[in-house]
Amino acid sequence: xxxxxxxxxxxxxxxTNQVKIDPVTNSxxxxxxxxxxNPEDRNAIEVxxxxxxxxxxxxxxxxxxxxxxxxxxxxxxxxxxxxxxxxSDRAFAGSDTLVTAFTLSRAVMKIGTYDLILCGRQxxxxxxxxxxxxxxxxxGLPQITYAEEIQxxxxxxxxxxxxxxxxxxxxxxxxxxxxxxxxxxRPRHPSLYNIVAACDPERITRLTATDLxxxxxxxxxxxxxxxxxxxxxxxxxxxxEMLEGEPSHMARQLIEKLRAxxxxxxxxxxxxxxxxxxFNRL
Amino acid sequence: xxxxxxxxxxxxxxELTNQHRLARATxxxxxxxxxxxxxxxxxxxxxxPGEALKKxxxxxFMGISIPKAYGGCGLDSISYVLxxxxxxxxxxxxxxxxxxxxxxxxxxxxxxGTEEQKQSYLVPLSRGEKLGAFALTEPNAGSDPASLExxxxxxxxxxxxxxxxxxxTNGSTADxxxxxxxxxxxKRSRGIxxxxxxxxxxxxxxxxxxxxxxxxxxxxxxxxxKRCTVPAANVLGELGAGLGAALDTLTFGRVGxxxxxxxxxxxxxxxxxxxSTQRKQFGRPIADFQAIQWMLADMxxxxxxxxxxxxxxxxxxxxxxPFAAEASMAKLYASETAMRCATKAVQIHGGYGCMKDxxxxxxxxxxxxxEIYEGTSxxxxxxxxxxxxx
Numbered sequence: 305x306x307x308x309x310x311x312x313x314x315x316x317x318x319x320t321n322q323v324k325i326d327p328v329t330n331s332x333x334x335x336x337x338x339x340x341x342n343p344e345d346r347n348a349i350e351v352x353x354x355x356x357x358x359x360x361x362x363x364x365x366x367x368x369x370x371x372x373x374x375x376x377x378x379x380x381x382x383x384x385x386x387x388x389x390x391x392s393d394r395a396f397a398g399s400d401t402l403v404t405a406f407t408l409s410r411a412v413m414k415i416g417t418y419d420l421i422l423c424g425r426q427x428x429x430x431x432x433x434x435x436x437x438x439x440x441x442x443x444g445l446p447q448i449t450y451a452e453e454i455q456x457x458x459x460x461x462x463x464x465x466x467x468x469x470x471x472x473x474x475x476x477x478x479x480x481x482x483x484x485x486x487x488x489x490r491p492r493h494p495s496l497y498n499i500v501a502a503c504d505p506e507r508i509t510r511l512t513a514t515d516l517x518x519x520x521x522x523x524x525x526x527x528x529x530x531x532x533x534x535x536x537x538x539x540x541x542x543x544x545e546m547l548e549g550e551p552s553h554m555a556r557q558l559i560e561k562l563r564a565x566x567x568x569x570x571x572x573x574x575x576x577x578x579x580x581x582x583f584n585r586l
Numbered sequence: 587x588x589x590x591x592x593x594x595x596x597x598x599x600x601e602l603t604n605q606h607r608l609a610r611a612t613x614x615x616x617x618x619x620x621x622x623x624x625x626x627x628x629x630x631x632x633x634x635p636g637e638a639l640k641k642x643x644x645x646x647f648m649g650i651s652i653p654k655a656y657g658g659c660g661l662d663s664i665s666y667v668l669x670x671x672x673x674x675x676x677x678x679x680x681x682x683x684x685x686x687x688x689x690x691x692x693x694x695x696x697x698x699g700t701e702e703q704k705q706s707y708l709v710p711l712s713r714g715e716k717l718g719a720f721a722l723t724e725p726n727a728g729s730d731p732a733s734l735e736x737x738x739x740x741x742x743x744x745x746x747x748x749x750x751x752x753x754x755t756n757g758s759t760a761d762x763x764x765x766x767x768x769x770x771x772x773k774r775s776r777g778i779x780x781x782x783x784x785x786x787x788x789x790x791x792x793x794x795x796x797x798x799x800x801x802x803x804x805x806x807x808x809x810x811x812k813r814c815t816v817p818a819a820n821v822l823g824e825l826g827a828g829l830g831a832a833l834d835t836l837t838f839g840r841v842g843x844x845x846x847x848x849x850x851x852x853x854x855x856x857x858x859x860x861x862s863t864q865r866k867q868f869g870r871p872i873a874d875f876q877a878i879q880w881m882l883a884d885m886x887x888x889x890x891x892x893x894x895x896x897x898x899x900x901x902x903x904x905x906x907x908p909f910a911a912e913a914s915m916a917k918l919y920a921s922e923t924a925m926r927c928a929t930k931a932v933q934i935h936g937g938y939g940c941m942k943d944x945x946x947x948x949x950x951x952x953x954x955x956x957e958i959y960e961g962t963s964x965x966x967x968x969x970x971x972x973x974x975x976x
């Protein structure tokens with residue numbers, strides 16, 4: 305059995321935990337904010353490394369981004385990924401999800417053979433969850449999204465998809481594309497042992513638009529059907545109301561107010577009966 | 587364009603390389619997940635972070651600057667200080683355990699050891715399979731190490747060690763201890779030899795763990811050598827050249843401790859920024875008041891100065907240039923900066939700063955210890971003065 309060939313897509317994103325809002329302009333302050341590997345892409349890397357260690361796999365990380373995105377790939381290599389490909393060209397700038405997926409698909413074709421493509425469910429800066437599925441579309445691959453558990457029997461993957469209110473088990477033959485959710489595993493740390501090798505510039509293959517043999521008209525902002533008109537912080541309408549008096553009085557007031565807001569309606573609350581009887585005891 | 591290139595090629599480069607940035611990001615990531623949730627409790631209960639160290643060892647933290655051929659990561663000294671700094675920001679105790687192991691136990695074996703010593707001791711140390719310590723200080727030999735009284739007498743192809751070492755970091759937990767002992771009573775500093783002592787040799791009594799002011803999760807204790815038999819093959823370097831080797835080793839150790847101090851100072855500063863921008867008095871955040879702003883400005887400035895000294899000492903070492911004076915300057919200034927920053931941080935936090943639940947309280951206690959160990963501020967000034975007047 306030949307080792308599986310796995311490609312993991314990786315996006316470099318600003319660490320949104322550290323992004324602040326400029327109080328004057330109300331825009332995101334990205335200056336000085338460290339860039340990180342998109343968290344769910346780290347989960348995808350961990351899945352690839354699981355295959356490498358338990359089944360045998362040759363793993364490649366693929367990233368599209370500006371030249372500095374190379375640091376995301378170096379981190380992936382330090383985690384244990386074997387090879388890395390950086391797609392970087394001014395022609396790619398401003399790509400929406402569709403064009404990003406198209407460009408990635410051309411890079412995957414350029415890489416050649418593969419059995420499995422792994423993607424993070426979505427990126428924390430855009431939250432679209434579109435690139436993975438669109439990439440599967442461009443490559444004509446079956447896609448399984450929101451994977452929270454993956455089993456492999458040497459031929460097929462059996463995957464548990466975590467849906468909002470249920471789980472779905474799906475079986476798929478390779479080749480396939482899987483997007484993984486944060487709950488699937490706990491990604492490992494990069495290893496200091498791997499850092500010197502990971503930062504060897506020779507380890508990373510760089511591809512441009514010319515290498516992909518795609519005309520500029522099909523790339524970047526010009527080819528992207530999605531145009532962002534405006535980005536703004538939603539207004540917050542939260543307000544606090546302080547209740548006063550004895551605890552039992554405050555509890556009675558609270559329940560009345562929640563009832564007025566229909567927060568205790570039966571379709572919302574399967575414990576309506578208990579709430580009513582508790583209310584009557586007050 | 588060509589002229590511009592020549593000009594830019596000659597100016598100083600303060601940029602970290604990708605390798606440095608990745609080492610720092612890795613240490614930050616590991617510190618945040620493996621140390622931060624437990625550091626406060628380790629400090630209060632004097633718990634040695636054994637489990638966390640096992641995880642760190644698997645990731646290469648116990649052989650940071652040791653070449654890959656000997657089980658290490660092959661990273662440079664700048665990466666080393668960045669890593670210690672990040673660990674210290676979260677847990678100064680873990681930082682010193684890692685620093686002592688790397689810089690004053692594994693590193694001297696790499697520099698001075700025979701091939702056999704490297705294979706037997708350095709490889710398991712670098713892989714983190716064994717923990718290292720360094721035993722120089724004695725009850726009557728602190729800042730004046732040449733007066734040490736532990737003796738090693740030769741009996742055929744062995745030495746027998748007798749004496750007491752005190753305040754030994756990793757003392758009870760270490761497997762391998764570098765011990766400085768007197769092999770020639772007729773000489774002072776040139777009568778001291780360094781030995782690689784495996785705890786399994788026997789004849790070592792581990793004293794009780796010291797209940798310290800700060801750096802409480804690191805185990806510091808007395809080691810009593812009673813007829814401890816060490817093979818002559820375990821002499822590290824030349825016979826009688828131990829103290830010189832020890833002091834050279836401490837030079838690199840000082841850069842690690844300076845990085846630790848830098849981490850503590852940064853922690854005190856970051857906590858102060860966070861608190862003073864959130865805490866409101868007189869209807870506005872206390873960071874709006876000039877009294878607080880000046881403290882923050884001084885902290886930021888001193889931290890930048892300390893960082894420059896620490897990184898430069900590491901940079902000199904990486905280029906094979908002399909760095910003894912710079913290492914002392916870095917240790918002196920960074921540790922005193924940590925103390926000043928921690929003092930201001932407690933002041934900014936007011937009553938809360940005196941509470942054990944607040945991070946700056948631990949910074950304050952840790953900083954005081956850092957001003958003292960690995961050469962007090964006074965000893966650093968002595969070394970610097972000797973260097974500038976010679």
